Amino acid sequence: MDKVNLAIIGCGTISQLNVPGYLEHERCDVVALYDPITERAERRAAQWELAPRFHESFEDVLNDSTVDAVELLTPTSLHPEQIIAALNAGKHVSCQKPIAGTVSETDAIAEAVARSDKTFRVTENFLYYPPIVKAKEMIESGEVGDLSMVRIRTVWSGAEPNQSYEVEDGALEWRQDSNINAGGLVYDDGWHKVATAMWWAGDVERISSIVSKTDDFMIESPSAAMWKYANKDCLAVLEYASAANMPLRGKYYPGDEFMEIIGSNGILWVTRCTGEMLDMPPVVFHHDGVTTSYQTPMDWIESFKGASRDFVDSLVEERQPNMNIHFAKKVLQTTLAIYEASETERWVRPETIT
Numbered sequence: 182m183d184k185v186n187l188a189i190i191g192c193g194t195i196s197q198l199n200v201p202g203y204l205e206h207e208r209c210d211v212v213a214l215y216d217p218i219t220e221r222a223e224r225r226a227a228q229w230e231l232a233p234r235f236h237e238s239f240e241d242v243l244n245d246s247t248v249d250a251v252e253l254l255t256p257t258s259l260h261p262e263q264i265i266a267a268l269n270a271g272k273h274v275s276c277q278k279p280i281a282g283t284v285s286e287t288d289a290i291a292e293a294v295a296r297s298d299k300t301f302r303v304t305e306n307f308l309y310y311p312p313i314v315k316a317k318e319m320i321e322s323g324e325v326g327d328l329s330m331v332r333i334r335t336v337w338s339g340a341e342p343n344q345s346y347e348v349e350d351g352a353l354e355w356r357q358d359s360n361i362n363a364g365g366l367v368y369d370d371g372w373h374k375v376a377t378a379m380w381w382a383g384d385v386e387r388i389s390s391i392v393s394k395t396d397d398f399m400i401e402s403p404s405a406a407m408w409k410y411a412n413k414d415c416l417a418v419l420e421y422a423s424a425a426n427m428p429l430r431g432k433y434y435p436g437d438e439f440m441e442i443i444g445s446n447g448i449l450w451v452t453r454c455t456g457e458m459l460d461m462p463p464v465v466f467h468h469d470g471v472t473t474s475y476q477t478p479m480d481w482i483e484s485f486k487g488a489s490r491d492f493v494d495s496l497v498e499e500r501q502p503n504m505n506i507h508f509a510k511k512v513l514q515t516t517l518a519i520y521e522a523s524e525t526e527r528w529v530r531p532e533t534i535t
């Protein structure tokens with residue numbers, strides 16, 4: 182494939198961050214948009230200076246033979262059905278996380294992927310954020326040594342930052358519907374953190390946790406999960422806290438992340454993702470009595486641009502991009518195991534979540 186003809190399905194909030202990387206890619210043309218709120222698709226086309234086809238239904242997109250691939254940016258509960266329909270229609274599929282709320286849905290997606298000769302991947306932008314990628318490279322090279330602890334803490338602020346994008350009407354309503362979501366923030370945002378921690382250090386053996394349930398079915402703070410990785414002497418701690426009255430410096434979500442990886446050779450910090458609270462280099466490593474700082478691109482949009490770039494490149498180069506359905510299933514099992522461990526007040530092994 183020389184050039185990828187892409188359709189964007191869902192032109193809501195995240196499309197503002199997800200699509201620019203496709204617009205910049207010289208081997209990608211965004212040829213079609215679909216959103217049931219037509220005005221939204223038209224507004225995005227104007228913002229992105231595109232003259233796409235505006236389809237009237239998802240089925241119309243799937244019947245459009247000029248569309249090679251779809252990027253699904255729709256409410257999470259729609260993902261399993263849309264992924265399977267698009268693969269069955271012969272389209273390459275990239276879908277925003279989380280891809281499903283149940284393991285049986287991920288199994289159905291895996292069957293559709295196995296039947297198809299097209300590419301499927303989950304758009305997991307954290308795995309393309311340059312400071313997180315730099316940490317991965319340093320772990321893989323052996324610089325950090327044998328890992329013994331991975332910490333990922335997220336602070337949620339009640340005050341909106343100076344957002345560089347609009348939160349669309351309705352974006353919170355579907356998230357707060359407990360009938361169609363497996364959980365709140367620990368599911369929706371936790372997916373990213375679990376994926377990152379597993380990408381760095383591997384599969385999870387068993388989990389213990391406390392998840393706070395909140396009336397809004399979203400913030401779930403404070404929450405903490407602790408797990409042991411499989412086949413290594415390494416633990417992880419995942420923390421969610423809220424600083425409801427604290428305005429947060431940053432252009433994107435009202436959240437701030439800080440990550441710490443301790444290995445036998447040193448301590449590695451990723452000091453930021455979306456938030457811009459600390460005036461620090463994004464990656465810092467202490468080893469041999471020396472503290473070394475690494476500068477990488479660190480604007481959060483780079484994570485989305487990297488994910489978009491890699492989807493197009495993977496289609497052109499005919500290779501599987503990160504994250505495939507098998508990794509996605511493990512991330513979902515681990516995320517759901519966090520809830521089960523809290524509810525049952527027991528250790529839970531992710532592979533028992535079916």
Ligand SMILES: NC(=O)c1ccc[n+]([C@@H]2O[C@H](COP(=O)([O-])OP(=O)(O)OC[C@H]3O[C@@H](n4cnc5c(N)ncnc54)[C@H](O)[C@@H]3O)[C@@H](O)[C@H]2O)c1
Pocket residue numbers: 190191192193194195196215216217218221239254255256257259277278279306348349350351352353369
């Ligand atoms: N990677 C990240 O950091 C990140 C951040 C935010 C959201 N997300 C994910 O992106 C997805 C969308 O979230 P959002 O915040 O953009 O939500 P949103 O509600 O702002 O946008 C969803 C859009 O999908 C449209 N839509 C509804 N039904 C549709 C259908 N049947 N077919 C096509 N379009 C349909 C809606 O009209 C809306 O415009 C979710 O799965 C969410 O978890 C990821």
